Amino acid sequence: MSTEISDAIVVPSKQAHTGKGLGTGNPADAFVIEPPRKRTEKTPRRTRTNFEMLAWLFMRLSGVVLVVLILGHLLIMLVLDGGVSKIGFAFVAGRWSSPFWQGWDLLMLWLAMLHGANGMRQVINDYAEKDSTRLWLKGLMGTATVFTVLLGTLVIFTFDPNI
Amino acid sequence: MSTPTVEHSAALDAVEAGVTKLITVTFRIRRFNPEEHPDPVWVDYQLEMDPKERVLDALNKIKWEQDGTLTYRRSCAHGICGSDAMRINGRNRLACKTLIKDVDPEKPITIEAIKGLTVLKDLVVDMDPFFQAYKDVMPFLITKGNEPTRERLQSAEDRERFDDTTKCILCAACTSSCPVFWNDGQYFGPAAIVNAHRFIFDSRDEGAEQRLEILNDREGVWRCRTTFNCSEACPRGIEVTKAIQEVKRALVTRRF
Numbered sequence: 001m002s003t004e005i006s007d008a009i010v011v012p013s014k015q016a017h018t019g020k021g022l023g024t025g026n027p028a029d030a031f032v033i034e035p036p037r038k039r040t041e042k043t044p045r046r047t048r049t050n051f052e053m054l055a056w057l058f059m060r061l062s063g064v065v066l067v068v069l070i071l072g073h074l075l076i077m078l079v080l081d082g083g084v085s086k087i088g089f090a091f092v093a094g095r096w097s098s099p100f101w102q103g104w105d106l107l108m109l110w111l112a113m114l115h116g117a118n119g120m121r122q123v124i125n126d127y128a129e130k131d132s133t134r135l136w137l138k139g140l141m142g143t144a145t146v147f148t149v150l151l152g153t154l155v156i157f158t159f160d161p162n163i
Numbered sequence: 164m165s166t167p168t169v170e171h172s173a174a175l176d177a178v179e180a181g182v183t184k185l186i187t188v189t190f191r192i193r194r195f196n197p198e199e200h201p202d203p204v205w206v207d208y209q210l211e212m213d214p215k216e217r218v219l220d221a222l223n224k225i226k227w228e229q230d231g232t233l234t235y236r237r238s239c240a241h242g243i244c245g246s247d248a249m250r251i252n253g254r255n256r257l258a259c260k261t262l263i264k265d266v267d268p269e270k271p272i273t274i275e276a277i278k279g280l281t282v283l284k285d286l287v288v289d290m291d292p293f294f295q296a297y298k299d300v301m302p303f304l305i306t307k308g309n310e311p312t313r314e315r316l317q318s319a320e321d322r323e324r325f326d327d328t329t330k331c332i333l334c335a336a337c338t339s340s341c342p343v344f345w346n347d348g349q350y351f352g353p354a355a356i357v358n359a360h361r362f363i364f365d366s367r368d369e370g371a372e373q374r375l376e377i378l379n380d381r382e383g384v385w386r387c388r389t390t391f392n393c394s395e396a397c398p399r400g401i402e403v404t405k406a407i408q409e410v411k412r413a414l415v416t417r418r419f
Contacts, residue, residue: 038281
């Protein structure tokens with residue numbers, strides 16, 4: 001837990017904070033700062049699906065698989081066999097002629113994009129307060145995710161080395 | 164027959180001689196009165212206190228001797244009613260269970276209201292959303308069939324299964340230390356899940372499936388990030404994060 005204290009002026013107790021004259025003195029002007037998205041009797045609405053549980057499980061399982069896929073990918077691309085200098089059109093074309101590397105890259109693309117998108121969904125759920133903001137941010141993120149995943153899949157399957 | 168005499172110890176001698184070493188302690192309290200000023204303000208109070216006294220004693224001393232407008236909740240003052248949870252030196256604690264010597268009296272001791280709930284005045288917060296989450300997990304015995312004519316028996320092992328979560332006093336120290344709850348008040352929060360756990364793992368209760376269904380939803384256990392703030396904050400020493408993880412595990416194993 002953070003131990004820092006919030007930003008406010010420190011006054012000695014001699015200076016009466018509770019004296020008269022700071023505000024208008026009219027109780028009707030009183031206002032308090034409500035925390036974001038306060039729970040009420042009506043909210044949140046029940047959805048009765050297993051979506052959140054499946055998303056949670058997906059994060060754990062895909063994370064384990066991604067550690068292997070991404071570390072392997074980085075090792076091949078950056079370390080082994082001359083490192084980054086070897087990467088070129090010919091290198092990619094050579095790799096994608098094998099169904100194994102096609103499958104590796106396809107799996108990595110799908111898992112990484114869905115894993116990242118689900119993580120971003122959590123961040124939006126945490127930080128966006130208004131329902132409309134949430135809807136827009138999630139919509140944008142969903143569109144970007146679907147676009148990237150579909151485009152990547154298309155390229156992996158229709159790649160032509162004689163282009 | 165002689166009257167029993169008390170064994171004399173050094174501590175007792177000191178008390179009898181009137182030697183209690185008082186030190187000067189500064190309490191920096193975050194005060195807020197919406198009727199007077201829209202912004203909270205830190206106010207310093209200096210007191211002569213015995214470091215073995217509690218923070219609550221200091222608050223009482225300020226209220227009774229220095230500034231009667233200081234507002235805070237306290238009831239039993241012995242760590243059971245759960246009224247005086249507050250943020251002392253940046254950590255949620257019960258003022259009645261925190262000794263001044265344990266929170267570094269050399270420096271000003273900061274006291275503020277617990278976070279994530281609307282501050283109404285000084286250290287008093289609106290607890291309604293907190294208790295709404297508690298009500299939403301149905302914290303009462305649910306059974307089917309006719310009532311038995313004698314008490315519902317339970318083995319010692321079955322009782323042990325949920326012993327930890329029966330200790331909750333609903334002080335809100337855990338829920339108001341949770342960063343997920345700070346950002347989104349719709350989340351059930353640790354305290355509600357702890358109290359659901361108390362019934363889910365009770366062998367006499369038959370409403371576990373209903374409660375798991377409720378906690379399986381969007382704002383349920385899956386929002387927990389295991390930051391352990393709740394376990395650290397609990398004044399009763401409940402392993403809160405562990406209880407939340409056990410509910411998660413029960414959900415996963417029952418659904419598959």
